[in-house]
Amino acid sequence: MVEHEYGGDQIQILEGLEAVRKRPGMYIGSTSAKGLHHLVYEIVDNSVDEALAGFCHHIQVEINKGNTITVTDDGRGIPVDINHKSGKPAVEVVFTVLHAGGKFGGGGYKVSGGLHGVGASVVNALSDWLVVEVRRDGKVYKQTYEKGKTTSDLEVVGSCDPESTGTKVTFKPDETIFEVTEYDYDTLKVRLRETAFLTKGLKISLTDHRGEEDRKDVFHYEG
Numbered sequence: 001m002v003e004h005e006y007g008g009d010q011i012q013i014l015e016g017l018e019a020v021r022k023r024p025g026m027y028i029g030s031t032s033a034k035g036l037h038h039l040v041y042e043i044v045d046n047s048v049d050e051a052l053a054g055f056c057h058h059i060q061v062e063i064n065k066g067n068t069i070t071v072t073d074d075g076r077g078i079p080v081d082i083n084h085k086s087g088k089p090a091v092e093v094v095f096t097v098l099h100a101g102g103k104f105g106g107g108g109y110k111v112s113g114g115l116h117g118v119g120a121s122v123v124n125a126l127s128d129w130l131v132v133e134v135r136r137d138g139k140v141y142k143q144t145y146e147k148g149k150t151t152s153d154l155e156v157v158g159s160c161d162p163e164s165t166g167t168k169v170t171f172k173p174d175e176t177i178f179e180v181t182e183y184d185y186d187t188l189k190v191r192l193r194e195t196a197f198l199t200k201g202l203k204i205s206l207t208d209h210r211g212e213e214d215r216k217d218v219f220h221y222e223g
């Protein structure tokens, strides 16, 4: 690959991020409480896709102190192999390339919690920071981003049982973008219960760590 082509790709990525941060409403509908909660649905939808593919059985959503969100699944783990067009790990492409495909192919971007999660890079762009951990092949991989820009190379930070695979994402919504930065437990509860109902067999748990005591609900509907 010739040097200038690489530059082109990098510029494309930066333009994508800038577009999302300049007009967030175009990508997540609004920057009100609705948009704040939409960030969670965009991430969860990726794990739901993995569940629909038959590889993920449990998704955990946690509201942490400071109103950061952690979503953990037990799927195969986002691929970490180097994508030969970009020279970047597949997981980095997922979180940094704005997929022009949007929800319905073509350039248009449909705002909705539609499936076939492609919104990870949008969530990343609208977050002060985002950390992803992938468990795959008995290794624990980690990468970090700030406002959608990569701030560390993908690195192996540990090892794990080869049978233990999955993806964990923690992010902090950018308070300069969202008018509301406090998560509402019941809003997430209603949506996650509906998602579990529509995805028979998938267990979805929601935990709020912000209080003295944790508050938790688990949704699991059999077919």
Ligand SMILES: Cc1cc(C)cc(-c2cc(NC(=O)[C@H]3COCCO3)[nH]n2)c1
Pocket (backbone or CB within 6 Å): 043, 044, 046, 047, 050, 071, 072, 073, 075, 076, 077, 078, 079, 094, 120, 166, 167, 168, 169
């Ligand atoms: C929380 C979260 C967030 C994102 C962006 C992706 C995922 C995700 C993605 C996947 N699985 C995959 O990407 C599939 C894709 O096909 C190869 C094996 O892995 N599982 N979980 C989870």
